[in-house]
Amino acid sequence: MxxxxxxxxxxxxxxxxxxxxxxxxxxxxxxxxxxxxxxxxxxxxxxxxxxxxxxxxxxxxxFTTDTAAALRAAEINAEVVLKATNVDGVYDKDPRKNPDATLLEHVSYREVAIQRLSVMDITAITLCQENCIPVVVFNLNQSGNITKALSGQRIGTLIDNEGCDHFKIPKAQEVRKS
Incomplete structure (x- = not known):
């Protein structure tokens, strides 16, 4: 700490x-x-x-620092959580172990949880989801990224309720029909 x-x-x-x-x-x-x-x-x-x-x-x-960030964001009614990290965003696999890992530009909280994408702990993701606070994950080491993130430019990965269904996760009503 x-x-x-x-x-x-x-x-x-x-x-x-x-x-x-x-x-x-x-x-x-x-x-x-x-x-x-x-x-x-x-x-x-x-x-x-x-x-x-x-x-x-x-x-x-x-409680992790990610959970602390999500908690503080909810408490002050933040518009977004910016998660600066040492990779370009959220990947479908660990890019350090898998050279074929794909950067995901947009995923849902649900996709992060179900696919166990290692971006934030589940408590932090759930807090953001329950409070409708999007998360932007970006590379801190790339020059200009903090400025881009603060000015709302599209960088890294956006995590929100919508996502892009990269993983073809069935919706709740589709699961009930099966």
């Missing part, structure tokens, strides 16, 4: 160096470097036009 705080502080310094006002909020008290996470305070910072960077997960054991 400390690494997430260090990354948050680094991101804050980078953003503030280009004039973007930010606040870092953490699940643990670290008064010297960040504010404690309080939902109403986070929302107020956003209302004032500040970027809020969350660190230190949820402050509870057994």
């Amino acid at each position: 400390m690494a997430t705080v260090m990354n948050a502080i680094f991101l804050q310094a980078s953003m503030e160096s280009i004039g973007v006002p930010t606040r870092v909020m953490t699940a643990f008290r670290m008064a010297e470097v960040a504010e404690p996470y309080i939902r109403r305070r986070a929302v107020r910072h956003l209302e004032k036009g500040r970027v809020v960077i969350f660190g230190a997960g949820t402050g509870n054991p057994f």
Whole structure:
């Protein structure tokens, strides 16, 4: 969790160096470097036009940083979760083990869960699905991708309720007919 705080502080310094006002909020008290996470305070910072960077997960054991991101997104009514990673998006197979893996540009939460696509843990995906928060998975290491993601340009993989039925998963009513 400390690494997430260090990354948050680094991101804050980078953003503030280009004039973007930010606040870092953490699940643990670290008064010297960040504010404690309080939902109403986070929302107020956003209302004032500040970027809020969350660190230190949820402050509870057994929850991943992906789940923390999904939870915080739901709490502040975020429009999207941006998941920066070291691959170009979500693949149908592990691209490190399978050179024939295909990048999926658009998948549904359901496809992620049923196909066990290793993008986020199931709790995080479910939280996003239940709160209708799309997830954009993109490569952090590719220059310009953060800017593209923040400006809403199409990059990586979009995960939402619709998807593109890459896996031909039968709809609930089709399963009942069978």
